[in-house]
Amino acid sequence: MKTKSFSEMQCSIARTLDHVGSWWSLLIIRDAMMGARRFKHFQENLGIAKNTLTSRLNDLIEGGIMKKVPADDGSAYDEYRLTDRGRDLSPVIIALAQWGDKWVAHEQGPSTVITDKETGERLSRVWPRREAGDLVELHEIGMRRANGAPPKIWHQEKEDQT
Amino acid sequence: MKTKSFSEMQCSIARTLDHVGSWWSLLIIRDAMMGARRFKHFQENLGIAKNTLTSRLNDLIEGGIMKKVPADDGSAYDEYRLTDRGRDLSPVIIALAQWGDKWVAHEQGPSTVITDKETGERLSRVWPRREAGDLVELHEIGMRRANGAPPKIWHQEKEDQT
DNA sequence: ATATGTGGTTTCATATTGCAACTAAATGCA
DNA sequence: TGCATTTAGTTGCAATATGAAACCACATAT
Numbered sequence: 147m148k149t150k151s152f153s154e155m156q157c158s159i160a161r162t163l164d165h166v167g168s169w170w171s172l173l174i175i176r177d178a179m180m181g182a183r184r185f186k187h188f189q190e191n192l193g194i195a196k197n198t199l200t201s202r203l204n205d206l207i208e209g210g211i212m213k214k215v216p217a218d219d220g221s222a223y224d225e226y227r228l229t230d231r232g233r234d235l236s237p238v239i240i241a242l243a244q245w246g247d248k249w250v251a252h253e254q255g256p257s258t259v260i261t262d263k264e265t266g267e268r269l270s271r272v273w274p275r276r277e278a279g280d281l282v283e284l285h286e287i288g289m290r291r292a293n294g295a296p297p298k299i300w301h302q303e304k305e306d307q308t
Numbered sequence: 309m310k311t312k313s314f315s316e317m318q319c320s321i322a323r324t325l326d327h328v329g330s331w332w333s334l335l336i337i338r339d340a341m342m343g344a345r346r347f348k349h350f351q352e353n354l355g356i357a358k359n360t361l362t363s364r365l366n367d368l369i370e371g372g373i374m375k376k377v378p379a380d381d382g383s384a385y386d387e388y389r390l391t392d393r394g395r396d397l398s399p400v401i402i403a404l405a406q407w408g409d410k411w412v413a414h415e416q417g418p419s420t421v422i423t424d425k426e427t428g429e430r431l432s433r434v435w436p437r438r439e440a441g442d443l444v445e446l447h448e449i450g451m452r453r454a455n456g457a458p459p460k461i462w463h464q465e466k467e468d469q470t
Numbered sequence: 471a472t473a474t475g476t477g478g479t480t481t482c483a484t485a486t487t488g489c490a491a492c493t494a495a496a497t498g499c500a
Numbered sequence: 501t502g503c504a505t506t507t508a509g510t511t512g513c514a515a516t517a518t519g520a521a522a523c524c525a526c527a528t529a530t
Contacts, residue, residue, distance in 0.1 A: 159404045162405070246320030252320075258453060262450065279432070288423040289342045384495085493509085
C-alpha cells in the first residue's frame with residue numbers, strides 16, 4: 147500500500163522510489179527490458195491482476211518511465227515501451243538481479259543473466275567505482291546529503307561502524 | 309500492499325524484491341548505510357509509523373539484511389545494523405540515488421552524495437561494465453533467463469527494439 | 471458475420487499502512 | 501531514591517491498495 151508519498155522528501159532515493167517503488171513497478175520495467183511490450187505480455191508473464199497492471203502502467207507512464215505508443219507491426223493495439231528515462235534504470239535492475247543471484251539464488255531455478263548482447267559475455271558485477279574506474283570497497287564509501295541538509299549526527303563515531 | 313509473494317518466481321530480481329521491495333525497506337537500508345542504528349533514528353528521520361517500522365525491521369531481520377545487536381555504547385537498547393548481506397545492497401542504493409539525481413532532482417533540495425570516504429571525491433555513476441572494465445551502452449546489454457527458463461519470445465525482432 | 475482475443479473497468483473481499491492511544495522498560499534529573 | 505521523560509514497542513481503527521472474478525468494448529481471425 148501507500149498512502150504517504152515520498153516525493154516531498156529531499157532525497158534522491160526517496161523520490162526515485164516514488165516512481166518505481168510500488169510492488170510491481172520494477173518487475174514491469176525488468177520485463178520491458180527483456181522485450182515485453184504488450185499488455186498481455188506483462189500480464190501473463192507476471193501473473194499480476196489486470197486492474198493492478200493498468201494502474202502500475204499508468205503510474206509509470208505518468209512518471210515518464212514508460213510510454214504508450216502505436217505498435218510498429220501493424221497491430222491496432224498500442225505498445226508499452228520504456229522511455230530513455232526508463233531505460234536509464236538499467237543499473238538498478240541489474241544491481242538487483244546480481245544481488246539476488248548472489249544471496250537468494252533459487253537452487254533449481256534459473257536466474258537472470260546479463261550479458262553483452264553481441265558476444266554473450268557476462269557483464270561484471272555492477273559496483274561503485276572512483277572516477278578513475280577502480281573499484282571501491284564498501285567500507286570506503288561515504289554517503290551524505292548535499293548542501294542544505296543537516297548532516298544528521300546520530301551518535302559519536304566511537305569506532306568504525308562496520 | 310502485497311498478498312502475493314514474489315519468492316516463488318524463478319527470477320533473481322523478483323526474489324530480491326521479496327526482501328527489499330516493500331515501501332520503506334530501501335529507505336531504511338539507506339538510513340542504515342548513512343549511520344542510523346536506533347529505532348528512533350529511523351522513525352524520526354523517515355517519518356514512518358512505528359508499527360510499520362517495527363514490521364519492516366523485523367522483515368529485514370528475517371531476511372538477513374539487518375540484525376538486532378546490543379548497543380556498543382553501553383545503552384541497554386539494542387541497535388539495528390546491516391549484515392554483510394545488507395551492506396552488499398549498496399550498488400542498488402547508489403544506483404537509485406544516482407538515477408534520482410539525474411532525473412528527478414529536487415531543485416531547492418539537497419540530494420544524496422556518494423563519495424570516497426577518505427578523499428571526499430565523488431564516485432562515478434554505477435554502470436554496467438564488461439569484465440575488462442569498459443562501460444557497456446544500454447543497447448548493448450542483453451538480459452535473459454538462465455538455463456531451464458523458456459526464452460519468452462514475445463514478438464519477432466523486426467528491427468532494433470530501441 | 472460470428473467467435474475469440476486483447477485491453478481494460480467495476481465490484482467486492484482481504485491485506486497493509488497510517489494514526490493515535492496506550493504500555494513497559496530505560497534513562498535523566500533533582 | 502523518586503519522578504518525569506524517552507525509547508521501543510503494541511493495539512485498535514480508519515483509509516487505501518491489491519487480487520480475483522465478472523463484465524464490456526473494440527480488434528482480429530475464420
